[in-house]
Amino acid sequence: MQKNINKNWNKLLPQFYLRTNVVTIAKDLLGKVLVTQFNGILTAGRIVETEAYNGAIDKASHAFGNRRTKRTEIMFSKGGCAYVYLCYGVHHLFNVVTNTENIPHAVLIRAVEPVTGIETMLLRTNKIKLDHSITKGPGNVSKALGISTKLTGKSLLSDELFIADDDYKINKSNIVATTRIGVEYSGEDALLPYRFIIKNNPFVSGKKNY
DNA sequence: CTGACGATTCACT
DNA sequence: GTGAATCGTCAGC
Numbered sequence: 001m002q003k004n005i006n007k008n009w010n011k012l013l014p015q016f017y018l019r020t021n022v023v024t025i026a027k028d029l030l031g032k033v034l035v036t037q038f039n040g041i042l043t044a045g046r047i048v049e050t051e052a053y054n055g056a057i058d059k060a061s062h063a064f065g066n067r068r069t070k071r072t073e074i075m076f077s078k079g080g081c082a083y084v085y086l087c088y089g090v091h092h093l094f095n096v097v098t099n100t101e102n103i104p105h106a107v108l109i110r111a112v113e114p115v116t117g118i119e120t121m122l123l124r125t126n127k128i129k130l131d132h133s134i135t136k137g138p139g140n141v142s143k144a145l146g147i148s149t150k151l152t153g154k155s156l157l158s159d160e161l162f163i164a165d166d167d168y169k170i171n172k173s174n175i176v177a178t179t180r181i182g183v184e185y186s187g188e189d190a191l192l193p194y195r196f197i198i199k200n201n202p203f204v205s206g207k208k209n210y
Numbered sequence: 211c212t213g214a215c216g217a218t219t220c221a222c223t
Numbered sequence: 224g225t226g227a228a229t230c231g232t233c234a235g236c
Contacts (some may be wrong), residue, residue, distance in 0.1 A: 051217070060217070071232060089229035091218050108217060139218050149231085182217050205218095212236085223225080 009035060009164040011157060017079030017098050022105035025098050026052035027177075027196050031170040032163050034094075034112055036145045043120050043145050045112030045135050046168065048201045051180045052194040053095070055104040059186035063104035074153045075104035082161060084142070084152040091139030092148045096156065096163070110138045110181070110195075112145075113203045121145070137205040174199040181206055 012032065019025055027050075035044040053061040055075075062085075063072045074083050079098040083106050087093050099105040112135045114121055121127075121144040125134055135144045142148065147161070156162050177193040184190050197204045 053217075062217080069233070085217090086229095086231055088216055088218055089231070093217060095217085110217085133219095137218070180217075185216095212234105214234095215230105215232095219228090221225105221227090 012163045014080050018100055020099055022054055022098050023052045026050040026107045029107060030175060030196055030198055031168050033115055033166055034163050036161050038146055038160060041120055043117030044115045046115050047109055047112050048198045049111035049204045050196050051108040051110055053106045059189040060183035075106050076102050080156050082151050082154045084149045086149050092142040093138045094142050094147045109141055111136050111203045111205050112141050132202045136203045
């Protein structure tokens with residue numbers, strides 16, 4: 001029936017991404033829907049786990065100290081595009097670039113809950129049946145939604161890749177802030193409460209689910 | 211040009 | 224709990 005293909009998505013607009021507080025944006029992204037549509041094949045998941053990377057002053061960020069390289073260059077562009085990079089030679093990690101030009105803020109999407117296109121997600125992840133692991137963890141999110149490093153720099157206002165608000169409301173008491181995962185190398189910045197999760201959601205990665 | 215390594219995941223002990 | 228997979232990126236020579 002493909003009833004969702006032509007759905008009128010309410011895409012998040014530039015003013016959402018251009019805001020200056022990346023931590024607030026990371027929190028606001030919880031409950032929004034990450035959508036990909038390639039060759040008419042649509043998949044979407046509700047964001048349930050994010051991490052903020054606070055640019056130049058955040059030791060955990062690739063752009064710490066305003067480090068500009070070919071890879072990080074995209075983080076210095078205007079908010080509202082994708083930063084996708086390859087981790088461990090295996091996993092494509094999807095980030096949302098925020099803030100204005102020359103300020104390299106980004107939000108890592110660590111987990112979503114499948115909304116649309118579950119059959120496609122199963123095919124992409126070589127799974128037989130649906131379970132919580134399909135979109136748990138940043139590498140799995142990209143795999144299920146078909147996101148790869150080819151999409152780095154892509155506008156989130158495009159029709160192939162975007163984030164939408166479908167009026168789903170989250171009770172603030174169900175949002176929990178924790179420390180980020182896998183950034184132990186960043187000293188005291190590893191202790192910052194820059195990871196946001198939806199309490200008790202089974203798709204959230206890591207052991208602690210609160 | 212070379213070598214070390216990572217915002218991870220999964221199979222296996 | 225431990226270790227392998229696997230390759231683009233980046234610093235250093």
